[in-house]
Amino acid sequence: MDLKTAAINDLITSQIQTLFGFYKWCQSFTDPRVENWLLMSSPFPTLVFLALYLAMIKYGPIYMSKRKAFKLKWLLVVYNFGITMLNAWIAFELLYCGLKRNYNFICQLVDTSDDEYEVRIARAIWWYYFSKLIEFMDTFFFIVRKKTRQLTFLHIYHHSTMFAFWWVGAKFVPGGSALTGAMVNCFVHVFMYSYYCLAAMGPSVQKFLWWKKYLTILQLIQFTIGVVLGLHAIMTQCQFTRWMQYVFVCYAFSFIVLFSNFYNHTYLTESDKKKTY
Template sequence: MKGFPALTAWQKLQVFYQGILENGDKRTDSWPLVHSPVPIGCIFLCYLLLIWAGPKLMANRQPVNLKPVLIVYNFAMVCLSAYMFYEFTASSWLAGYNLLCQPVDYSSSPLAMRMARVCWLFYFSKVIELSDTIFFILRKKNSQLTFLHVYHHTTMIFNWWAGVKYVAGGQSFMIGLINSLVHVIMYLYYGLASLGPHMSKYLWWKRYLTSLQLIQFFIVTIHTTYNLFTDCDFPDTMNMIVVAYSLSLIALFSNFYYRSYLAKKKSAYKKT
């Protein structure tokens, strides 16, 4: 319009950022690490700094013995994941969720708030899981600091910040429910492994754990794609992000599975 100067790039950025802050779910807005992306962004930057500096600081040091810490951490994560799986299941069941199409209930009803709270807890659990990387660095297991590991950990915290900020409930519950169940099994595996080498003979099922992780991504992709092409009152933007992200994880985990199991099997077969 005439008489109104065009907004500068900085002003447009300010308007955009203000929209991020103001257009979220008012129920979760005051909860820790939700209102603004800045705190979780700072955690992300500190995490990247740790990955860069940590191995350098540990280069001339002996690996830290974290056995007691790992035992407590892994089994605590089993309990936390089991609790979140129960809460996702109970909240969705009692609220009568439709598995194929479930809009977000933005009311302050007890069941809607119960679902929102477990969504936040799941989001916060992804921040806790950044500890996995710290333990690798302190134990000088730098080979574990792969692109897949870093990508998965960093993207999950941002995806679930957006989930809790804008869609704390509805269709997004399916991701938390399935992932929590998978993490019960995953952290149980790592908890048993942390008990010592004598447990190795009982941990033959690591390959199937990777398969289970892939299955969850396929389920989430199919579920979200169906929702994307149906008339469901759930943001298509979020659905598209979930589908794209799930496909990226399928590609990365498939590559990991091939290199870790199939390629080694072919190599061993050729040697014989």
């Protein structure tokens, strides 16, 4: 082995050791209560599921291109009703336990103790993370029903990043100020999946569903409040994990941009746009 090859091998070994050291350092911040919970010990299962999800988006429509679309009417009703109930339970569990612990819903540190309500909060946030894996089925149903126009950048970005983002939340901060974002999002999802459940029942019910666009408005309000509260926490030096506050603000702002674009393209007619000029 010549000196150049040896130097390259040493450099690669050094970089691997550095990355492994960084990984171990990150792992040291794991909330000890969740370390042995399902999918929590390592990021790799989450990354595998995410890779499979993206592969499904790429190859699923190709597989379905020469096949008949599935109807799945009552499966969709049951699925959306189940997601609605799960989000309702998570939202009320977080609210109830937060009130029991006298949480400050704007700035609250994570309590890693084995207090009954703190463990329940951590478990509810884990279920919130896991619900994002279940919600990959939204995309699967679009594909097998050949509704590929629904596979927008917003849809894919939302589903994939929420699953990854909340692995971090459940792993490192399953409580504290993370509770507020998860709780509010679950309440919004109760309305959203209730709409999907009713819409899946067919035209006889769909004609009464006049409030679809208000779901988008509700989501925009949610993310705007999230950005405001996040900036407030940063400016008031809230001691909740600082790097996560910055990430949350940027992440919520990205949704404001994307949902605003979706609202403009979906609900504003040309005449509506002219009236705004």
